[in-house]
Every structure is written in structure tokens, then in C-alpha cells.
Amino acid sequence: MAADLKAGLVALAKNFYYRRYFEWKLPARRFVQVNIETNSVCTRRCHFCLFGIKEEVPVTRMSAEVFFRIIDELSAMRFAGRISLFSLNEPLTDKRIYELVRYAALMLPNACHVLVSNGDILTQERMDRLFSCGLDWLMVNSYDAESLIRIQPLLKYAASAHPGKVEHIDRTVFTDWVGRAGNIPQYAGKPVAGFCDLPNYALYIKPDGKVLSCCHDLEARNVMGDVSTQTVLQAWFGPRFSALRSALNRGDRSVSDLCKACDYKPDPEYFHFNQRISRVRGKMKGWSPQPPSPGAITQAQEIRERLIAREARPRRDQRTIPIHDAGK
Numbered sequence: 001m002a003a004d005l006k007a008g009l010v011a012l013a014k015n016f017y018y019r020r021y022f023e024w025k026l027p028a029r030r031f032v033q034v035n036i037e038t039n040s041v042c043t044r045r046c047h048f049c050l051f052g053i054k055e056e057v058p059v060t061r062m063s064a065e066v067f068f069r070i071i072d073e074l075s076a077m078r079f080a081g082r083i084s085l086f087s088l089n090e091p092l093t094d095k096r097i098y099e100l101v102r103y104a105a106l107m108l109p110n111a112c113h114v115l116v117s118n119g120d121i122l123t124q125e126r127m128d129r130l131f132s133c134g135l136d137w138l139m140v141n142s143y144d145a146e147s148l149i150r151i152q153p154l155l156k157y158a159a160s161a162h163p164g165k166v167e168h169i170d171r172t173v174f175t176d177w178v179g180r181a182g183n184i185p186q187y188a189g190k191p192v193a194g195f196c197d198l199p200n201y202a203l204y205i206k207p208d209g210k211v212l213s214c215c216h217d218l219e220a221r222n223v224m225g226d227v228s229t230q231t232v233l234q235a236w237f238g239p240r241f242s243a244l245r246s247a248l249n250r251g252d253r254s255v256s257d258l259c260k261a262c263d264y265k266p267d268p269e270y271f272h273f274n275q276r277i278s279r280v281r282g283k284m285k286g287w288s289p290q291p292p293s294p295g296a297i298t299q300a301q302e303i304r305e306r307l308i309a310r311e312a313r314p315r316r317d318q319r320t321i322p323i324h325d326a327g328k
Contacts, residue, residue: 139169209227
């Protein structure tokens with residue numbers, strides 16, 4: 001009986017903190033999840049993704065200068081949530097990903113550094129390198145039978161070399177696709193009503209610096225700010241994002257055509273998980289996030305100088321990446 005009472009009280013508290021908070025129009029929080037898409041390249045043409053609905057997606061690459069500025073601003077606020085250097089893209093297509101992960105890990109010691117990959121170009125060597133650079137958690141999705149077979153030796157290797165750091169999801173049996181704010185018509189369900197949690201806790205930054213309202217804005221229709229000309233907090237608390245957030249928290253979906261068509265159902269538990277991810281994953285103990293050490297800052301500065309100098313040189317032709325049609 002006592003256990004049931006405790007569980008009920010916890011559920012009630014969460015309902016207020018992660019749901020009623022939005023509906024009662026309390027002041028906006030800072031984000032607890034940051035996704036930075038460092039390039040707009042993928043190895044797949046998914047039926048549920050931008051790369052599957054567009055004939056061609058222009059290749060855009062975030063400049064090192066913009067990336068470092070974002071991470072430095074997050075470091076100054078001692079960000080301690082989830083940070084992921086990808087969004088719609090395949091992160092391993094960016095040759096700089098190891099240096100970018102390393103820089104973020106050095107400057108954000110309290111954050112949980114997460115990547116999601118389709119596994120197409122993942123190898124043991126690349127996996128080892130990611131974790132040696134400071135990645136905390138790698139999630140790998142398999143979208144077809146071929147990729148599902150290919151990933152098995154890597155999963156076996158990961159279990160011994162990197163226990164608890166690699167999670168595999170078999171998407172070949174997944175059927176619960178969503179319409180992504182009307183962008184994927186064949187999966188579109190009945191639009192939801194009421195508040196939305198995503199603009200209240202998740203920050204999505206595209207390679208050109210544009211800040212989007214959520215991950216379902218596949219074609220950058222709801223641009224909330226631009227971190228190439230603003231600070232991260234100016235974009236997050238800026239007039240565009242504040243107006244959208246305020247309207248959605250009142251349940252007013254007319255604020256955006258995307259929001260009117262969206263079938264995404266708010267998931268306060270996911271918000272709660274990402275808020276606590278650094279503690280859940282053992283990255284941070286206690287309640288006082290710490291700044292990067294002087295040694296970490298020195299190492300990060302070396303990466304910054306090296307990468308900015310490299311990008312100042314003329315670029316060679318990019319490598320060709322095989323494209324798969326079955327899924328991302």
C-alpha cells in the first residue's frame with residue numbers, strides 16, 4: 001500500500017512538472033536536450049524522413065566557427081543535459097565528427113554525449129574512436145534485413161569492448177511511424193490537440209545555424225532563430241520561439257500549419273529522461289555542474305585552432321557515400 005501511494009505521488013508530481021507546467025503558462029525553462037546537425041548528408045532514403053520525400057537534399061555543412069561558438073555558450077551555462085551531434089543526418093558522414101565530439105566532451109563534462117547512427121558506415125575502428133573521443137552512448141538503428149545482419153558482429157564486439165555504451169534497435173519490425181507534422185502523408189494520423197512538450201525542452205540546430213521549433217520540421221518552415229547571428233539563449237528565449245511556445249502551451253495549434261497537422265503526442269516521460277540523462281548514465285553526481293578543467297580547455301583550444309585552420313584551406317572533392325533506399 002505504501003509503495004502504491006508513493007508511486008501515485010510521484011506520478012502526480014511528474015504530471016505537474018512535465019505537463020501542467022506547460023499548460024499553466026509558467027515561465028519557459030532552458031532546454032535539456034540539444035541536437036546539432038553538423039551536415040545535411042545521409043546514406044539512406046527513408047520512407048519516414050526528409051531524405052525519402054525529397055529528390056535531392058542540398059548539402060550544407062556547419063562551419064567549425066559556428067559549432068565551437070555553440071559549444072562554448074553551452075559550456076558557459078554548464079549545460080548538463082543530453083547533447084547529440086546529429087538530427088536528420090547520418091553523423092558518421094561528417095569526417096570531422098570525432099574532433100567535434102571530442103571538443104564537446106572536453107567543454108561539456110557534465111553533459112551526456114549521444115549519437116544515433118544507421119550503422120551503414122560504422123566499423124569497429126570508428127566505434128572505438130568515437131568512445132575514445134568522449135562519446136557516452138551510441139544508438140544504432142537497423143532498417144532492413146541486410147543492415148540487421150551486418151550489425152551483429154559489431155554488437156558482439158561492442159558488448160565486450162564497450163559494455164553498456166551501444167544500444168541496438170531493430171526497426172525492421174517497427175510499425176508505429178508518424179506523419180511528422182504532415183510531412184509524411186502515408187503515416188499521418190489524426191492531429192493532436194493541446195500543448196506540445198518539444199519546444200519546451202529540445203533545441204534543434206541545423207547546419208546553417210537555423211534553430212527549428214522541433215525535430216518534425218523537416219523543411220525548416222518554423223525557424224525560431226539563427227545561432228550564426230544570435231547567441232543560443234537569444235534564439236531559445238527570443239520572440240519567435242516564445243510566441244510559438246506560449247501559443248502551444250495554451251493549446252493553440254493555429255500558431256503554425258505544421259503544428260495544426262501534427263500527430264505527435266507529448267511524452268513528458270521522455271522529457272524527464274533527457275533532463276536526468278547525465279545522472280542516469282553516470283556522467284554527473286550531485287547537483288552542481290562543474291566547468292571544464294584547465295587541461296580540458298587547453299586540449300579543446302588545440303582542436304579549435306587545428307580545425308579552423310584546416311577549413312580555411314581550399315577543400316578537395318567530397319567522397320561518394322553509397323545510398324540505401326530501404327530506410328535510414
